Amino acid sequence: MADSESSVRRRKPETSSPKTKKASAVTEPEPVDSEEEIVQKKPVAPKKRIEEEDAYSPYVDVLRVLTFLFLASCALSYLISSGETFFWGMKNPPNYLKADWWKTKLRGPLYLTPEELSAYDGTDPTKPIYLAINGTIYDVSVNPRTYGPGGSYQYFAGADASRSYVTGCFAEDRTADMRGVEEMFLPLDDPSIDRHWSKAELAALKAKELEEAKQKVFDGLEHWVKFFANSQKYNFVGYVKRPEGWPGTEPVRPLCDVAQKQRMKRKIPGQEG
Structure with missing residues (x-):
């Protein structure tokens, strides 16, 4: 009998009320992504990705390489010929x-x-x-x-x-x-x-x-x-x-x-x- 009453009197586990959940949400907010992270995580549309790839031109890199080689050639010819070149002036031009x-x-x-x-x-x-x-x-x-x-x-x-x-x-x-x-x-x-x-x-x-x-x-x-x-x-x-x-x-x-x-x-x- 005593055992029966003991089991009856055993308290039921407390369930959290909506108010409690609201308070918890206020006191411990979940981390929110920054605006920059949201932009980074935002998937790029396939159409835009294709447009960006089409906008890239390999000729820009080719032009950079040719410009470098041209300037390097001028500098080297200047050093070798002591300034006697087409671009640096010639004492005896053709x-x-x-x-x-x-x-x-x-x-x-x-x-x-x-x-x-x-x-x-x-x-x-x-x-x-x-x-x-x-x-x-x-x-x-x-x-x-x-x-x-x-x-x-x-x-x-x-x-x-x-x-x-x-x-x-x-x-x-x-x-x-x-x-x-x-x-x-x-x-x-x-x-x-x-x-x-x-x-x-x-x-x-x-x-x-x-x-x-x-x-x-x-x-x-x-x-x-x-x-x-x-x-x-x-x-x-x-x-x-x-x-x-x-x-x-x-x-x-x-x-x-x-x-x-x-x-x-x-x-x-x-x-x-």
Whole structure:
């Protein structure tokens, strides 16, 4: 009986009322996602995802790579060539980048007399510096320190000094008259040595020596003719106009002292070398 009453009197478990639940919700709120987290968790619509993928262009990345390679190439070429590049400036640009070269091509060659050519010797800063060799005129204005006043080769400017290119007498031989230059390559006559040949042998020997001397003059002048003709710095201008009958209208120049002093005597047969 006592057990029965005990079981009857046993209290039923308390059930939480709505008010209790409400109080619990107020005192202990559940964590709420922030606005940023909500945006991140929000699924992207398939249409929008496709539009974003279509908007991406690989050419942007390609352009970035090409730009980097271009700048790196410019920097490397600048370091290797010490600034002698297309973008960093060139001391000796190719002819197609020179305005004077195009002017000459469009204008055609100039024909100047020796007197007219002398006005382009560098003394007038408003005029270019011209020189001529073997009748052909070149513009050497890019190198005023060499061909301008006070330069080591100032005697070449304003003239056709072909003779001086071979003889080395810059001041004395400012002329294109090459007559007699071959003498600088001819041996000196000496009776004590020349007696080792017969008269006929000596005549044949002198003829051979003269032929070889003329070839040396030709080769010496041709070297400088090709130098200016093939130069990337000096532009072709035109030609020198000579008076009719030149150079026969002028006296033959004597060999200058510098060239004369380098002449040697013939060597006795068997002592060559």
